[in-house]
Amino acid sequence: MIIIGAGSVGVPTALATAKGGLKTLVLDFLPSVAQADNKHAIGGIRATHSNIGKALLCKRSIEIFSEWEKKYGDDIWWHQGGYTFLAFSKEDEKVLKATVKLQKSFGLNIDFLTTERVKELIPGINEKGLLGGTYSPEDGNASPLLSLHSFFRHSKRLGAEYRFNEKVIGIDIKKNKIVGIKTNKAKYKTSAVINAAGAQAKEVGKLIGLDLPIKPESHEAGITEPVKKFFSPMVVDVRPYTDEKFGNSKNYYFYQNNEGKILFCLTPSPNIIGIDRRETSSFLPQIAKRMVQLLPRLKNIKIRRTWRGLYPMTKNGNPLVGKVGEVGGTLMLLVCVDKVLC
Ligand SMILES: Cc1cc2nc3c(=O)[nH]c(=O)nc-3n(C[C@H](O)[C@H](O)[C@H](O)COP(=O)(O)OP(=O)(O)OC[C@H]3O[C@@H](n4cnc5c(N)ncnc54)[C@H](O)[C@@H]3O)c2cc1C
Numbered sequence: 001m002i003i004i005g006a007g008s009v010g011v012p013t014a015l016a017t018a019k020g021g022l023k024t025l026v027l028d029f030l031p032s033v034a035q036a037d038n039k040h041a042i043g044g045i046r047a048t049h050s051n052i053g054k055a056l057l058c059k060r061s062i063e064i065f066s067e068w069e070k071k072y073g074d075d076i077w078w079h080q081g082g083y084t085f086l087a088f089s090k091e092d093e094k095v096l097k098a099t100v101k102l103q104k105s106f107g108l109n110i111d112f113l114t115t116e117r118v119k120e121l122i123p124g125i126n127e128k129g130l131l132g133g134t135y136s137p138e139d140g141n142a143s144p145l146l147s148l149h150s151f152f153r154h155s156k157r158l159g160a161e162y163r164f165n166e167k168v169i170g171i172d173i174k175k176n177k178i179v180g181i182k183t184n185k186a187k188y189k190t191s192a193v194i195n196a197a198g199a200q201a202k203e204v205g206k207l208i209g210l211d212l213p214i215k216p217e218s219h220e221a222g223i224t225e226p227v228k229k230f231f232s233p234m235v236v237d238v239r240p241y242t243d244e245k246f247g248n249s250k251n252y253y254f255y256q257n258n259e260g261k262i263l264f265c266l267t268p269s270p271n272i273i274g275i276d277r278r279e280t281s282s283f284l285p286q287i288a289k290r291m292v293q294l295l296p297r298l299k300n301i302k303i304r305r306t307w308r309g310l311y312p313m314t315k316n317g318n319p320l321v322g323k324v325g326e327v328g329g330t331l332m333l334l335v336c337v338d339k340v341l342c
Contacts, residue, residue, distance in 0.1 A: 010196035015155035024160040029167035034148040040309025042263040046139035074150040077143040081232035110136040220283040222306035226260035246286040
């Protein structure tokens with residue numbers, strides 16, 4: 001089994017294939033593990049999606065993350081602090097309540113809380129116009145880097161091999177079957193390949209003539225200095241925002257990690273398609289304004305750092321997973337997108 005990409009998808013997949021007894025090789029053109037978009041994630045992991053496939057997949061992620069330390073002995077900073085989506089309009093309240101009903105029918109533990117309960121969860125929240133919010137206590141967060149390094153070590157222990165600084169530039173096909181892989185350094189024989197190339201998955205698909213429906217979208221995030229822990233859930237403010245000076249955004253979300261630092265991220269509007277990972281000067285004033293308005297006690301907290309990375313997105317935000325029909329022997333598992341660390 002050859003896995004292209006040593007990131008959020010490739011490394012846990014290598015752990016699974018090595019554990020299942022397959023001779024596994026992971027190739028990445030970067031110099032070490034988790035050097036692309038894995039380290040740009042802020043670490044939120046939730047099962048509360050409105051698509052059943054995604055909800056069940058993420059429920060399994062939560063089981064894996066919550067049992068990880070007990071099973072493998074590594075602290076990956078898993079914290080089951082929940083997620084809360086806030087409602088500030090009748091329309092959002094209606095949509096969120098309908099989603100909760102659907103999610104409950106999938107067996108997910110989620111409720112719609114009153115404003116009073118939301119105020120207990122997020123002390124100091126500006127309650128002006130707040131109509132309540134969803135709360136899913138089993139969702140949580142973990143450190144993307146610690147998690148991936150732990151997956152990496154255990155996959156190697158089980159026999160997976162990694163080669164870095166090596167770019168896959170060709171996939172050899174004979175009689176409609178995969179027979180090998182070509183990199184900038186070597187050739188390998190294989191009958192099974194997994195495309196876990198994240199933002200470059202489309203380019204890897206093109207190596208066998210596939211036009212994969214995937215586009216990288218860039219998002220920015222940041223982290224503050226540590227302060228005493230005062231709230232647990234990932235807070236999602238779904239109100240769209242239009243501002244002449246600072247620009248437009250769809251929503252933003254933030255949580256406090258186990259060191260007391262607040263990690264935050266914003267969804268721009270419209271989406272920014274492309275592979276530019278250079279941070280902008282507009283992100284911080286834009287999100288700071290929104291966060292301080294929602295949680296005024298954040299106004300004096302210092303920001304340590306911001307960064308920009310890519311979400312490899314599909315049209316509906318669901319992962320693309322499956323075997324490629326026409327080319328026998330290929331298994332194309334494609335990028336797990338949007339809030340899934342599987
Ligand atoms: C600001 C921000 C916040 C985010 N927050 C969250 C969050 O809270 N929760 C969440 O679940 N997700 C979050 N994400 C999304 C998450 O980071 C991505 O969905 C995830 O990292 C994608 O994983 P991947 O394995 O597909 O890609 P990556 O982790 O980027 O790995 C792909 C690897 O493939 C390699 N590669 C590509 N082409 C080749 C080739 N031809 N040959 C060899 N190697 C190749 C690359 O070098 C790279 O190392 C966030 C993203 C951003 C930008």
